[in-house]
Amino acid sequence: MLGQNAVALGQITAYYNEKVQSRKLHVRNSIHMVSKIVAEILKDVEIQEPRFISTLIDNNGRYDGLYVHSPNEFEVILYLNQMGVFNFVDDGSIQGCAVLKLSDGRKRSMSLWVEFITASGYLSARKIRSRFQTLVSQAIEKSPYREYCKLVTDTSDVKLRIHDKYIVQITCAFRCNGIWPRSASQWPNVAVGWPNPAVIGEVKNEGFDLLSKEVYTQPPQQPQTPTKQPTSTMEGDAWAMCMTQAENILLSHPNRRKTLSILKCLRDSHLDYPASPITNYIIKTLVLYECEKHISDHEWYDICIGDRVIGVLLQLVSCLQCRKCPHYFLPQLDLLRGKPTHILDHAAKMSWNLLRQLMLNARALESL
Ligand code: CTP
Secondary structure (H helix, E strand, C coil), rough: CCCCCCHHHHHHHHHHHHHHHHHHHHHHHHHHHHHHHHHHHHHHHHHHHHCCCCCCCCEEEEEECCEEECEEEEEEECCCCCCCCEECCCCCCCCCEEEECCCCCCCHCCCCCCHEECCCCCEEEHHHHHHHHHHHHHHHHHHCCCEEEEEECCCCEEEEECCCCCCEEEEEEEECCCCHHHCCCCCCCCCCCCCCHHHHHHHHHHCEEEEECCCCCCCCCCCCCCCCCCCHHHHHHHEEEECCCCCCCCHCCCHHHHHHHHHHHHHHHHHCCCCCCHHHHHHHHHHHHHHCCCCCCHHCCHHHHHHHHHHHHHHHHHHHCCCCCCCCCCCEEEECCCCCCHHHHHHHHHHHHHCCCHHHHHHHHHHH
């Protein structure tokens, strides 16, 4: 029978204490191993080019600026200095992206990043990334890790393959504290009543990061004609907005985090097959939507976590079936964009299969 609290509290507690904790430990160990290698490579990059200063820091056992995409996929953010002379332009022309334009009256030579500014005065994410990729490639060649640390070559993103098992993307970024992008101006929805004004202030003050990474853009519907120029140059120069820190503030409540950890563990174990479109970031996004549906802390008590897990998986199936998952803060950005229909249909089936087990069998977590 489908019903409330289909997943009993004891089952949630046991799953969290055993499987989730074991996932955390496993990921932590992998992070420590790969971070040592990445830190050495970044140290060498910094020697070659002092503008790229490593910001990967071991902060009491956790790494600042490192994100876990899956147990074998990590992203390290390298924060660049001195965005200073540029204006942040978020006009919505490239979903989820913004451009950095040289401020009026400022000379190129006033920027630390002078050679990466385009003829039209934009600081090019692509040019910076290309330079950084060359530096990383040279650092790997010289390093004692070169036998088992390779640069992934089929992308302009800077990605390392370590021990043929782990992928670590290193992404150059600018931190934009204290400003809130126009594309996120609809947040918060006052009708929702969550979070409280103090947290809203904290989130908006946190701002966002601008990342230099490949962004997916819709392929042209028709072959390009000489008169219809692709906008790819502009897209290459644009910076992807990333709001992870702001999201983490919203998810700082212990049981909301616990729910997310449980869902990540379920995803890694059951929904992380080759070509899966279901990322842990999509799961995190859906937890944020679940927070808006259940705004009171008491709806996240331990006894309710089973219902919240089921609620998020129901949203996941629905998103996959509708072929759309809007970014939490930047709703114009669809996190499922570009995914082929058959991949999304298969993912919906896999998610539904997991959800069905949780809803129909109160002891399902024992074997999941
Ligand atoms: N971790 C880390 N440094 C980071 C991120 C994660 O050392 N920047 C380690 C932590 O030990 C964490 C584990 O990797 O417990 C798994 O992280 P994650 O996949 O983000 O899972 P969560 O369940 O969200 O981890 P936590 O609740 O500990 O944040």
